[in-house]
Amino acid sequence: MLELIKEEQKLFILNLVTIFSFCLYAYGIYLHVAIRGLVWGNMAIDLSIQILGPVFGVVMVVVLGCIILFISFYIDQFRATNVFLCWFWIFSLYQCAINSFLAFNGLPNEPINQFFKWLFPTLWYPIKEICFVLIALLLTYVFQKKIVKKEFDKLDIFLITILSVGLILATLMSQLFLINANILTYS
Numbered sequence: 375m376l377e378l379i380k381e382e383q384k385l386f387i388l389n390l391v392t393i394f395s396f397c398l399y400a401y402g403i404y405l406h407v408a409i410r411g412l413v414w415g416n417m418a419i420d421l422s423i424q425i426l427g428p429v430f431g432v433v434m435v436v437v438l439g440c441i442i443l444f445i446s447f448y449i450d451q452f453r454a455t456n457v458f459l460c461w462f463w464i465f466s467l468y469q470c471a472i473n474s475f476l477a478f479n480g481l482p483n484e485p486i487n488q489f490f491k492w493l494f495p496t497l498w499y500p501i502k503e504i505c506f507v508l509i510a511l512l513l514t515y516v517f518q519k520k521i522v523k524k525e526f527d528k529l530d531i532f533l534i535t536i537l538s539v540g541l542i543l544a545t546l547m548s549q550l551f552l553i554n555a556n557i558l559t560y561s
Contacts, residue, residue: 384521385457389443392460395467396439400432402474407432410478415499417548439463454530457517458537462510466503499549500542507538 403419406412408428414420423431446456473484484491490498490505514534518524 381522385447385453388457388460388464388517389447392443392463392467393436393440395464395471396436398471399467399474400436402471402478403432403435404428405474405478413552415548415553416545417552418544420552451529452533453522454514454518454524454526455533455537457522458510458514458534461513461517462506462537462541465506465509469506497546497549499553500546503542503545507541511538 403414403423407414407423414423419431419435422434425431426434442459443456446452446459469486473487476482477484487498487502490502494501511534515526518526
C-alpha cells in the first residue's frame with residue numbers, strides 16, 4: 375500500500391509540473407498576443423483567443439488542459455494517457471514558454487524551433503511535435519514500467535495512438551494555415 379501511495383504522489387507531482395507548464399505557456403501567449411499584437415501560431419489557441427479575447431482565451435487554454443489532466447488522472451483506465459499527456463505537454467509547453475520569454479525580452483529566440491526550421495523549413499512545427507511525441511512515448515513507457523509497474527492494455531495503446539496522431543495533425547494544420555500562410559504569427 376505504501377508503494378501505491380508513492381506512485382500516486384509521483385503521478386500527482388508530474389501533473390502539477392504539467393499544470394505549471396500550462397500557466398507559463400498561457401503567460402507567454404498573452405505577452406505575444408495582447409502586448410505585441412501577434413497571432414499565436416497554434417490554430418486551437420488562435421481560435422480560443424479570437425472567440426474569448428486574449429485574457430479569457432489563454433485562461434481557457436489552462437482550464438481545458440487542467441480538466442483533461444484531472445479527468446485522466448482520476449479515472450484509472452486513463453492513467454497511461456495522463457502520463458503521456460503530461461510528458462508531451464511538459465516538453466512542448468515549457469519549450470514554448472521559454473521561447474516566448476526569450477523573444478519578448480529581445481534575447482536569442484527559439485533555439486529548438488530554429489533547429490527544426492533549419493532542417494525542415496516548410497514543416498518544422500509538425501516534425502518538432504513528432505519528436506516531442508516520440509520522447510513522450512518513451513518516457514511514458516519508462517514511467518509505466520519503472521514507477522507504476524503496470525503493463526499497457528489495448529485501451530492505453532488506442533488512446534495514446536489517437537492522441538499522438540491528433541497532436542501531430544493539429545500542428546500540421548497550424549503550420550499550413552497559420553505559419554506558412556504568411557500571417558503575422560509568433561511561431
